[in-house]
Amino acid sequence: MQKSNIYAYTELTKLVNELKASSAKGKLKEKLMSQYAYFNIIEPRYFSETLLGEWESILGLIKHKGAKLDEEGKVVANEVRNTIDHLTDRECQVLVDKVYAIYDKVKAEYV
Numbered sequence: 001m002q003k004s005n006i007y008a009y010t011e012l013t014k015l016v017n018e019l020k021a022s023s024a025k026g027k028l029k030e031k032l033m034s035q036y037a038y039f040n041i042i043e044p045r046y047f048s049e050t051l052l053g054e055w056e057s058i059l060g061l062i063k064h065k066g067a068k069l070d071e072e073g074k075v076v077a078n079e080v081r082n083t084i085d086h087l088t089d090r091e092c093q094v095l096v097d098k099v100y101a102i103y104d105k106v107k108a109e110y111v
Contacts (some may be wrong), residue, residue, distance in 0.1 A: 003109040004093045008046035008055075009045050011038060028092045029084065039063070051105055058098050071103045 015038040019031055039062050039089045065086050068077035077085065087095065 002048045004048045004051055004106045008042055008111075009106050009110055011042045012099070012106055014038070015042075016100060016103045019099065022108060028096060029087065029089065032084045032087075032092055032095070033081065036078075039080045040078070047106070048067035048109060051102060054098075054102050054105070058095070058102065061095055061098070 015035055018035050019028070021031075039059060042055070044052050044056050044059065062083055063079040065079065065083040067075045067079045068082040068085075070076050084092075
């Protein structure tokens with residue numbers, strides 16, 4: 001079985017550690033907003049074939065609202081920030097749970 005790229009494992013570790021620190025304080029949405037870049041820099045190509053679809057599904061959830069545009073059509077919030085801004089607390093928790101789940105699977109590839 002081909003492993004996910006070590007880059008995916010390293011970056012997911014950083015993201016998960018940040019999210020776990022904030023979930024105890026009830027600030028999950030704020031932490032997702034401050035960590036949104038991870039969803040752009042951890043590309044699907046960094047995952048093994050068995051996990052590729054799962055990461056793409058997470059990206060689909062986190063980008064489904066699309067970018068927020070101003071009156072002139074200029075992007076004022078990218079698709080990840082705009083989507084997170086519209087998530088409920090429950091939706092944030094579901095998203096984070098999915099991130100935790102794929103992280104555990106990527107981690108298992110290296111253990």
